[in-house]
Amino acid sequence: MPTIKVYKMDGKEAGTIDLSEKVFGAEYNEPLIHQAVVTRLANERQGTKSTLTRTEVRGGGRKPWRQKGTGNARQGSIRAPQWIKGGVVFAPKSRDFSKDMNKKAKIAALISALSKKVADGELLVVDKLEVKEGKTKEMAAFRKALKLDKSAVVVMDNDDVKVIRAAANLEKFSTLPVQQISTYEVVANAKVVLTKAAVAKLEEVYGE
Secondary structure: OOEEEEEOOOOOEEEEEEOOHHHHOOOOOHHHHHHHHHHHHHHHOOOOOOOOOOOOOOOOOOOOOOOOOOOOOOOOOOOOOOOOOOOOOOOOOOOOOOOOOOHHHHHHHHHHHHHHHHHOOOEEEEOOOOOOOOOHHHHHHHHHHOOOOOOEEEEEOOOOHHHHHHHOOOOOEEEEEHHHOOHHHHHHOOEEEEEHHHHHHHHHHHOO
C-alpha cells in the first residue's frame, strides 16, 4: 500500500495518507496507456478538411486547344492538377478519426497512469484546496509553494468556481473535477495534484 505525504496549500506538510493498492499501486502498462492517449487525441480531431479533385472543380469541360499542331503540350482540361485553379491530386476529404476503447481498458489505463505517477514521485496530495477571492495570485502562490515549476493538473472533488477562475490564467497549469480525470491528463502533465477528497472518490469508484 503506497504511502505519501499530504501538503497544505502553503507547502507545509500535513501528515501522510495511505493510498489504495488497487488504484495507486497497479502494474505499469505502457501499451494500454498509449492506446488511451491515442484514442483521446483521435477523438478530438475534427476531420473536416476537404479539397476538390479534378472531377469536382467547376469548368474545364472543353479541351483548351486541339491535340496537335499548336506547339503546346496536349491538354484535355484546364481543371487538371497541373493547371492553376485545377483539382488536387489525392485530395484530402472529410473523415471520422474517432476511435473507441472499452470501459474496462480505459479504467485500467487510468489506474496504471496514476500508479506510475506515484512510483515516480510525481503525484501530490493536498488536504484541501480553496481560495477566498478567486484571484490568480492565490493559485500562483499555491503553485510556488508546492514547487510546481513544470506543467501540472490539479484534480478536485468538485467544480470550485473560484479555484477554476484563479488558475485560468496560469500557463501550463489546469484544474478539473475528479469526474473528468483521464489518462491523457495524467500523462500529459509533469505533476498531478489531488485533494484528499478527490483521492477518496477515486478509491471509491475504482478501488472495488
